Amino acid sequence: MFSQNPVFIPGPTNIPERLRRACDVPTLDHRSPAFARMLPPIFEGVRTVLKSRDAEIVVFPATGTAGWEAAITNTLSPGDRVLAARHGMFSHRWIELCRRHGVAVEVIERPWGEGAPADAFEAALAEDRGHAIKAVLVTHNETATGVTSDIAAVRRALDAAGHPALLMVDGVSSIASIDFRMDDWGVDCAVTGSQKGFMLPAGLAILAMSPKAMRAAATARLPRAYLDFADTHGALAKGSYPYTPPVGLFVGLREATEMLLDEGLENVFARHHRIAEGVRRAVAAWGLRLCAARPDLHSDTVSAIAVPAGFDANRIVAHAAEHYDTAFGTGLGDVAGRVFRIGHLGMMTDVMALSGLATAEMVMADVGLPVRLGSGVAAAQSYYRVGAPHLAKTA
Numbered sequence: 001m002f003s004q005n006p007v008f009i010p011g012p013t014n015i016p017e018r019l020r021r022a023c024d025v026p027t028l029d030h031r032s033p034a035f036a037r038m039l040p041p042i043f044e045g046v047r048t049v050l051k052s053r054d055a056e057i058v059v060f061p062a063t064g065t066a067g068w069e070a071a072i073t074n075t076l077s078p079g080d081r082v083l084a085a086r087h088g089m090f091s092h093r094w095i096e097l098c099r100r101h102g103v104a105v106e107v108i109e110r111p112w113g114e115g116a117p118a119d120a121f122e123a124a125l126a127e128d129r130g131h132a133i134k135a136v137l138v139t140h141n142e143t144a145t146g147v148t149s150d151i152a153a154v155r156r157a158l159d160a161a162g163h164p165a166l167l168m169v170d171g172v173s174s175i176a177s178i179d180f181r182m183d184d185w186g187v188d189c190a191v192t193g194s195q196k197g198f199m200l201p202a203g204l205a206i207l208a209m210s211p212k213a214m215r216a217a218a219t220a221r222l223p224r225a226y227l228d229f230a231d232t233h234g235a236l237a238k239g240s241y242p243y244t245p246p247v248g249l250f251v252g253l254r255e256a257t258e259m260l261l262d263e264g265l266e267n268v269f270a271r272h273h274r275i276a277e278g279v280r281r282a283v284a285a286w287g288l289r290l291c292a293a294r295p296d297l298h299s300d301t302v303s304a305i306a307v308p309a310g311f312d313a314n315r316i317v318a319h320a321a322e323h324y325d326t327a328f329g330t331g332l333g334d335v336a337g338r339v340f341r342i343g344h345l346g347m348m349t350d351v352m353a354l355s356g357l358a359t360a361e362m363v364m365a366d367v368g369l370p371v372r373l374g375s376g377v378a379a380a381q382s383y384y385r386v387g388a389p390h391l392a393k394t395a
C-alpha cells in the first residue's frame with residue numbers, strides 16, 4: 001500500500017515531485033546524439049556537488065554496493081592489501097566485499113558508535129614502509145550508527161605517513177546532504193548512489209575518480225566485466241554506453257544536481273544540520289541516547305537512537321509501519337534490536353521532521369516506553385522556530 005507519508009529511513013529517501021516528473025521521459029535511443037549531449041552537463045553537476053574540478057565521473061546502472069565493487073576492482077589487483085576500519089554495518093560490508101575479491105584487508109576494529117580512527121590509520125601506514133597497502137577505505141557516514149567521520153583527518157594521516165595509498169570514501173549517505181570536498185580532502189575515489197542525497201529512485205551507482213585513481217585503473221588486474229571503467233569510457237568517448245542505461249534516471253540526476261545547486265550547497269548542508277540538531281534535541285528530551293559516541297561524530301543525515309536495555313527496538317519500527325504507515329530504520333548487525341534510526345537526508349524539511357518525531361512519540365508511547373507525548377516535538381519546535389536561514393537566503 002502506498003501513502004503520502006514521508007519515509008524516515010536513511011535511504012531510499014523521499015523523492016521530490018520535481019524529480020519524479022523529471023525521470024518520467026519517453027524512450028530515448030542511448031546511441032543517439034541527443035543522449036550523448038545529455039551526459040557532460042550531468043557529470044559536471046555531480047563534480048560540482050562533490051567539490052571537484054577534474055574528477056572522472058563514472059555512473060553505472062546499479063546501486064551503491066556496486067560502486068564499492070567498481071572502486072576496488074578497477075584500481076586493485078589480486079592479493080593487494082587495503083586498510084579499513086570496521087565500526088558499523090556498512091564499513092563491515094565493504095570489508096567483506098573486498099575479501100570476496102581476494103583483496104587482503106587489514107582491519108582496525110572500533111566500537112560501533114565510533115568513527116574512522118585517523119591516528120590508528122596513520123600508525124598502520126607508517127609501519128607499512130614497503131607501501132604494500134594500496135588503498136585506505138573509509139565510510140564517511142556510517143548509516144548503521146549515525147556517525148560521520150573526519151575525512152580531512154584521514155587525508156592528513158596518509159600525508160603524515162608519507163604513504164601513497166589511494167583514499168577511497170563511501171559517501172553513499174553523506175554526499176549531497178553533508179559537505180564533501182573531494183579535492184580539498186584528496187579523495188581518490190568517492191562512491192554514492194542515486195537514492196540517498198540525490199533524492200532519486202535507486203538505480204545509479206555514482207563514482208568520482210581522481211586522476212591518480214584513473215592511473216591505477218590502467219594497470220589494475222582484478223577481474224571485472226559489467227563494472228569495467230575501460231568499457232564505460234570507450235563507449236562514452238563515442239557518446240554512448242556499453243549497455244542500456246536508465247535514461248530517465250540520468251535526466252533525474254541532472255535535475256537533482258540543479259535542485260541542489262539552486263538551493264546552494266552550503267544551504268543544503270545547513271538545512272541538514274538544522275534538521276538533525278532538532279532531532280537530536282528531541283532524542284535528549286525523550287531521555288534517550290544516540291548510538292554515536294560523541295557530539296563531534298553526530299551525523300546530520302541519520303540518527304541512530306539507543307533504546308533502554310532489554311527493549312527490542314525492532315518493535316518500534318514494526319509498530320510504526322503497521323499502525324501509522326511510517327517507515328523508520330531498524331538497527332543493523334551488532335546494534336540490531338538496540339537502536340532504531342530516523343533518516344533525515346535528501347529531501348527533508350523542518351515540517352517533515354516534526355511529523356516524524358510526533359509519529360515516533362506515538363509509537364514509543366504505544367509500545368510502553370516512558371516517553372511523554374509532545375516532549376521531543378516541543379524541543380525540536382523550539383529549535384526550528386529560531387530561524388530557517390536557508391529560506392531567507394534563497395527566497
Ligand SMILES: *Cc1c(COP(=O)(O)O)cnc(C)c1O
Nearest residue numbers: 011063064065090143172173193
Ligand atoms: C545505503 C548505503 C550503502 C549501500 O548502497 P545501496 O545503494 O543500497 O547498494 C553503502 N554505504 C552506505 C554508507 C549506505 O548508507
